[in-house]
Amino acid sequence: MSHARIARVGFVLALMSGSAIAGGKIAPAPNGIELPADYKDWKVISVAHRTDNNTMRAIVGNEAAVTAARQGHTNPWPNGAVLGKIVWKAVIDKHWDKATVPGEFVHVEFMVKDAAKFAATGGWGYARWKGAELKPYGNDANVAQECVACHTPVKSQDYVFTRPAPLP
Numbered sequence: 001m002s003h004a005r006i007a008r009v010g011f012v013l014a015l016m017s018g019s020a021i022a023g024g025k026i027a028p029a030p031n032g033i034e035l036p037a038d039y040k041d042w043k044v045i046s047v048a049h050r051t052d053n054n055t056m057r058a059i060v061g062n063e064a065a066v067t068a069a070r071q072g073h074t075n076p077w078p079n080g081a082v083l084g085k086i087v088w089k090a091v092i093d094k095h096w097d098k099a100t101v102p103g104e105f106v107h108v109e110f111m112v113k114d115a116a117k118f119a120a121t122g123g124w125g126y127a128r129w130k131g132a133e134l135k136p137y138g139n140d141a142n143v144a145q146e147c148v149a150c151h152t153p154v155k156s157q158d159y160v161f162t163r164p165a166p167l168p
């Protein structure tokens with residue numbers, strides 16, 4: 001193969017992968033919040049298991065949230081903190097039937113702290129992406145209303161249910 005030909009093949013491959021990335025980009029939530037690109041690498045703040053809909057959750061945070069959680073600065077959480085909740089169906093471990101482990105991915109959702117920008121919704125922006133295809137949840141920019149309504153019982157702890165799990 002000539003150098004020119006190799007260069008052309010490389011160029012076409014670059015174009016193809018470029019378009020795959022553009023085509024595969026996850027759409028933002030209807031209120032404009034973007035899926036945090038690196039959320040899979042965030043650290044754990046706590047875990048939860050819901051018995052009514054049989055799901056398990058990891059509550060994770062970006063750097064600002066994890067630092068605040070470790071230092072106990074969670075009421076209020078600082079601006080810039082982002083909390084993520086990753087939800088899976090709870091299933092029985094096929095090798096150990098007393099163990100409950102994550103099954104199918106259900107959704108991932110976020111609370112983004114910016115007291116000024118999100119003043120109308122208690123200082124937090126809310127967004128959720130559903131299913132393996134990460135489809136943005138909600139029909140319009142008011143998607144957060146439903147979230148805030150359910151998080152209001154914990155207004156006295158800055159609208160956040162999760163308390164950082166003890167880590168000696």
Ligand code: HEC
Nearest residue numbers: 048083084085109110111126127128146147150160161162
């Ligand atoms: C029916 C009530 C309800 C609604 C509606 C709801 N949440 Fe929550 N949310 C909870 C509860 C309860 C927890 C804590 C237990 C858990 O982890 O499931 C929680 C936890 C969270 C957490 C982890 C931080 C925390 O507060 O513990 C995030 C992030 C979150 N919710 C985002 C959202 C988003 C985004 C929406 C709207 C799209 C939403 N929630 C709607 C009840 C609700």
